[in-house]
Amino acid sequence: MNNNEPYVEPLTPQEAEEDWLAIIARIRAHEVKKRKRKISRFVSAIAASILLLIGTIITYRIYVLPDIYFAKDNDLAITLKDNSHITLSKGAKLTVYKTFPSDTRDVFLEGNAVFTVSKSKEHPFIVHAGSYEAKVLGTVFKVVQTGATFNVDLYEGKVQVSNSTKPTESYIIQPKETFSNMGSNQVATVAPTVHDDFKKKEMSATLAFTDFYLQDALKIIERTYRVKIIFPADRATSKISILSKDAMVDQLMENISIQLNLNIKKTNVNTFKLEE
Structure with missing residues (x-):
């Protein structure tokens, strides 16, 4: 070491x-x-x-x-970005996508609502309700949906109503007129809006349906014109097609009698009778 x-x-x-x-x-x-x-x-x-x-x-x-408005317990007043005003009835729902307003002002309605639409010729306002569309440029109208029944009551302006299942058909309604499908996608009627003081004097209406049973078609005519129609029971299931525009009830009943080869009598101002 x-x-x-x-x-x-x-x-x-x-x-x-x-x-x-x-x-x-x-x-x-x-x-x-x-x-x-x-x-x-x-x-x-x-x-x-x-x-x-x-x-x-x-x-x-x-x-x-999207913005979703729901009138849960009471009517709900809404003002959209374009300053259109909408009152949803209790239980109604309105869906508005973030693209609103754009080239077309689209809203989607479930239930009933009254619309006061701000005017814009360049940007139509379209209410989508089920298979139906109500297209306007500036107006006040009411959409009512009850089960399968779709109605539009017009107060001001002009509304074009169409059904996506029949894209080639559309109906223009004027103030104090109502569009109704009478509970069927196969039916379209335009008639004066009914009020408590409604008078039926010289009333005209537009009706359209194809291959309808006579008994069902006559029920629609009765409801539209507020008349009574008597017809042979054995002809209840006869098929009938109607496309009439702004027709008086007398004219319409005359066309039906010719189509079915039946005679027609007017027993009083509100009652028609079809017979062999």
């Missing part, structure tokens, strides 16, 4: 164990710090993802998700 080298006294077993434990403690502390850094990065990534998701949801709700 070189006498110039310093003498290092060997560790006792206890000192060696304490040093080893210290080394282990440092290693563990280092591992804990590494895990904390990993957890911190993971938590940061999760937080960023959550913030991104929340931002996406908020953006979707603000810029994409």
Whole structure:
């Protein structure tokens, strides 16, 4: 052994164990710090993802998700971006997409509502209700939906009503007129709007239906013109087609009698009788 080298006294077993434990403690502390850094990065990534998701949801709700108005317990008054005013009847729902207003001002209605539409010749206002559309440029009207029955009562302006199942057909209604499908997609009627003081004097109406049973067609005519029609019971299921525009009831009944090869009598001002 070189006498110039310093003498290092060997560790006792206890000192060696304490040093080893210290080394282990440092290693563990280092591992804990590494895990904390990993957890911190993971938590940061999760937080960023959550913030991104929340931002996406908020953006979707603000810029994409349609506005839905629901008159739950009472009538609900709404003013749209184009300054059109709508009153939803109790139980009605209106859906308006964020694109409103655009080239066409489309709204989607379930139930009944009164519309006061701001005028715009360049941007028609279209109410979608089931398979029906009511298209206007500026007007006041009421849409009533009861079961399968679809009605439009017009107060001011002009409305064009169409059915998506019959795209080639449309009907123009004027103030104080009502469009009705009488509970069937196969029927279209335009007649004066009925009020408590309604007078039937020289009333005309537009009716259209194809291959209808006579008994069903005559019920519609009775409801439209508020008359009574008597007909042979054995002809109840005879098929009839009608397309009449602005026709008086006398003229319409004459056309029906010719179509069915029946005679017609007017027993009084409100009663018609079809017979062999």
